[in-house]
Amino acid sequence: MTRTTAVAPPTPAAHLIAGEWVGEGTVERRNPARPDEVVALAPLGTAATVRDAVAAATDAQPAWRSKTGPERGAVLTRAAELLTARTVLVAHDLVREEGKTLTEATGEVTRAADVLRFFGAVCRNADGLTLPAGTPDTLVYTRREPLGVVGVVTPWNFPIAIPAWKIAPALAAGNAVVAKPAQLTTLSMQHLAQCLLDAGLPAGVLNLVLGAGSVVGDSLVSHPDVAAVSFTGSGTVGAGIHTAVSARMARVQLEMGGKNPLVVLDDADPVRAAAIAASGAFGLTGQACTATSRVIATPGIHDALVEELARVAQSYTPGDGLESGTRMGAVVSEAQFAADQRFVETARREGGEIVAGSGATDGLFHPAVVVTGVEPDHTIAQEEVFGPVLAVLRADDLDHATAIANGVRYGLTAGIVSNDMRAVHRFVDQVEAGVVKVNRPTSGLELNVPFGGTKESSTNTYREQGQSALDFYSWTKSVYLGVD
Numbered sequence: 032m033t034r035t036t037a038v039a040p041p042t043p044a045a046h047l048i049a050g051e052w053v054g055e056g057t058v059e060r061r062n063p064a065r066p067d068e069v070v071a072l073a074p075l076g077t078a079a080t081v082r083d084a085v086a087a088a089t090d091a092q093p094a095w096r097s098k099t100g101p102e103r104g105a106v107l108t109r110a111a112e113l114l115t116a117r118t119v120l121v122a123h124d125l126v127r128e129e130g131k132t133l134t135e136a137t138g139e140v141t142r143a144a145d146v147l148r149f150f151g152a153v154c155r156n157a158d159g160l161t162l163p164a165g166t167p168d169t170l171v172y173t174r175r176e177p178l179g180v181v182g183v184v185t186p187w188n189f190p191i192a193i194p195a196w197k198i199a200p201a202l203a204a205g206n207a208v209v210a211k212p213a214q215l216t217t218l219s220m221q222h223l224a225q226c227l228l229d230a231g232l233p234a235g236v237l238n239l240v241l242g243a244g245s246v247v248g249d250s251l252v253s254h255p256d257v258a259a260v261s262f263t264g265s266g267t268v269g270a271g272i273h274t275a276v277s278a279r280m281a282r283v284q285l286e287m288g289g290k291n292p293l294v295v296l297d298d299a300d301p302v303r304a305a306a307i308a309a310s311g312a313f314g315l316t317g318q319a320c321t322a323t324s325r326v327i328a329t330p331g332i333h334d335a336l337v338e339e340l341a342r343v344a345q346s347y348t349p350g351d352g353l354e355s356g357t358r359m360g361a362v363v364s365e366a367q368f369a370a371d372q373r374f375v376e377t378a379r380r381e382g383g384e385i386v387a388g389s390g391a392t393d394g395l396f397h398p399a400v401v402v403t404g405v406e407p408d409h410t411i412a413q414e415e416v417f418g419p420v421l422a423v424l425r426a427d428d429l430d431h432a433t434a435i436a437n438g439v440r441y442g443l444t445a446g447i448v449s450n451d452m453r454a455v456h457r458f459v460d461q462v463e464a465g466v467v468k469v470n471r472p473t474s475g476l477e478l479n480v481p482f483g484g485t486k487e488s489s490t491n492t493y494r495e496q497g498q499s500a501l502d503f504y505s506w507t508k509s510v511y512l513g514v515d
């Protein structure tokens with residue numbers, strides 16, 4: 032195995048307020064794959080830091096709003112080009128702070144640049160309506176207006192793609208932003224912000240505040256001048272944000288957990304189905320809210336599929352994401368690793384059989400685990416793990432499988448492997464999920480396609496991504512333009 036970089040010195044992380052990087056780095060972030068390597072030293076923001084950031088955003092927003100769409104778009108497009116040029120550097124920092132493989136990180140940085148490019152183009156293309164007027168010589172039309180200052184709170188698992196797909200549409204619509212990255216992963220968002228600054232984003236239009244959710248996050252979401260908050264993360268934190276933001280009648284968008292099912296019907300090829308399941312379950316070390324966490328198989332394929340899954344799981348060699356032989360990166364933290372292990376232990380205690388990944392572990396490298404004999408009421412079939420652990424359940428037929436798929440409190444993504452189009456259409460119609468994938472892994476989203484879930488996965492109001500992302504970050508003004 033080859034290491035692609037030498038150990039780099041820690042990067043001082045900083046807040047970004049009114050165009051200046053400020054704050055003294057005190058909190059260490061270590062590389063999850065190399066515990067001796069300090070990757071970043073981040074400052075701890077306070078309520079006062081958030082107040083400064085919101086004030087800077089409030090000052091900067093009117094001038095940004097008054098730029099033309101193409102002017103705003105040019106900044107986003109230039110930032111995309113800069114990020115593309117910096118892909119290697121940014122992807123390495125992303126691996127060092129998050130743990131995923133370099134291939135995954137490179138894909139994520141590319142995706143973030145594409146998101147900026149997409150919204151750069153949307154700035155020329157933001158839509159409105161013209162409507163028939165009931166009175167003569169009157170033009171009726173709608174225009175999008177920005178909300179003002181918006182708050183963005185993002186998780187560690189996609190530390191640059193998620194910030195990009197929240198920040199880019201917010202800026203495209205003419206808002207100023209105060210963003211708070213997850214404490215474990217601050218460098219990736221800094222790179223994104225630096226690209227935007229270097230592309231000519233005026234000072235104060237984007238501000239970052241680093242620190243604890245309980246201090247920085249709480250101050251941000253309860254600040255009276257923050258008109259909307261977009262959050263991706265855990266259900267518990269999301270529920271608190273919903274309460275705080277709704278109480279002051281501001282706008283809120285939440286993307287939370289999933290317990291995403293992949294139904295495999297008898298007609299599927301077990302080798303292909305196992306590859307789809309494993310990619311969804313073990314890609315990104317299972318640390319995606321869109322990860323496949325339940326395979327639900329009908330009787331004619333169950334045993335062949337389990338055999339194939341157990342085999343494929345072994346090929347997901349866990350290791351340092353910067354080493355070329357690694358197929359699955361490190362778990363992000365000790366706390367997450369311990370949680371993953373507890374889920375596996377509980378699955379075993381409740382009657383599941385571990386058919387892959389029961390071996391010893393080393394550092395934060397978790398094996399790809401397959402648990403069979405799982406019943407719908409087992410903990411492993413109900414709770415989100417956020418790690419490389421796949422539960423396999425049996426179902427009698429399609430309708431039984433769909434009932435099991437729907438029998439959880441989440442509804443983010445769902446998949447089916449089959450070429451029986453009657454069954455596929457029935458599943459698409461019946462399954463409770465915001466995204467349905469047919470013969471494709473449950474994870475992996477296209478950036479121009481609306482994304483969001485139902486039930487406890489999402490606020491299920493405004494979708495993220497694609498042109499529909501603008502709906503959250505803008506409101507509609509209706510204009511009656513009469514000519515006398």
Ligand code: UN1
Pocket residue numbers: 186188189263286318319320321322473474475476
């Ligand atoms: C993907 O599957 O491509 O946090 C992205 C998450 C989701 C994004 C998934 N919000 O995992």
